[in-house]
Amino acid sequence: MARKVRNLLGLAVLATVVERPMHPYEIATVIRERGKDRDMGLKWGSLYTVVRNLHRHGFIEVAENARHGARPERTVYRITDDGRRELRDWVRELIAVPVHEPPRFEAGLSVWAVLGPDEVPALLRERLARLEEENAAQRAALERHREEVPRMFLVEAEYDLALREADAAFTRGLLDELDRGAFPDLQQWRDRHAAMERGTPETSS
Template identity: 35%
Template sequence: MNNQSQVTREDDVKLTPLAMAVLELLLEQPMHPYEMAQVMRARHVEARANVKPGSLYHAVERLETHGFIEVVDTQREGRRPERTVYGVTEAGRDAFIARAKAMVGSIAPEYPEFAVGLSALNELDREDALAELRTRALKLQAEAAAEQVIVDSLIAKPLPALYWLDLRFTAARREFELAWTNQLIEDIITGRVDWVPAECEDEA
């Protein structure tokens, strides 16, 4: 067994969200990276993957290295640089399906910074903590409003809901976090959550 086969098989379950987004597009039709970026932008893929030019090209290169995609054509328009068109391989299709199943059916460990910040909240001054929570709530409100505009636009289109479940999930999660943060602010203000500074714990 050669090293290439080992790397490819091990990588089957380690496809990143961006790599999954690339494979998803190529399962529809062959594309060059610039076209991928345009379609991802139009579909708001940035809500679930880190879509930046550098990271996108790196993901494409990595997928090709592992045999999940391959060059199917090259295009040139006028004096523009030649563009390489990629298509998904059978191995890429299998890896995509396997990873999608794992992502849907498994609970992957995540380490959100907000949870870490909440664990250290009692180290802050009460008013500073409230100020930061209010700032977060305002930002969440703005993001939730922007996502709702996207959701409303998709609802208005004759597009099956199955195609944009990821956006519905993201919007719902944002609404939940906003409601939870606002409730925490209210609980601290009203005393339902007792404010016990860290120095008081030390004295106890």
């Protein structure tokens, strides 16, 4: 379905204020503390715009305008019944409906022939080293969190780690093929790259 507010930051805001009324600064603090900004790749510059849109569409409403000491007045928002329904429908859609979102690595692989096959293995080794280091750190952090955080709040981190480990496994296998010379059409790749470097059109054999 077409959503009135499609920005994932809107989802994060609704999932935060569903717990209790908050002002935007507090919403941002809670989202960051829980690591949801990393899970969703949020763009913080649009926070107040998203809050205004949620309010305009009736998903949140003003609970109070609070002032503490000399600080500027802050508007506290709470979720509405429509907001609760929107939040639940949105989460159902995200879990049930797969959407292909090409990662940067996929984009790079789609045009990797502009590089020579003798250059690519070094780049894959660099990628693999970074992935293995990051995955080890993420695995250790996940194990620490398991001791104090219920698993229902960790499944997105488990999913992210599984994807990253699959990425590392694929990269490792691709690198092995190139290192052993087992990748098909290596000579054709070299000839194509050499022709591009010379600025001459590729000819069919």
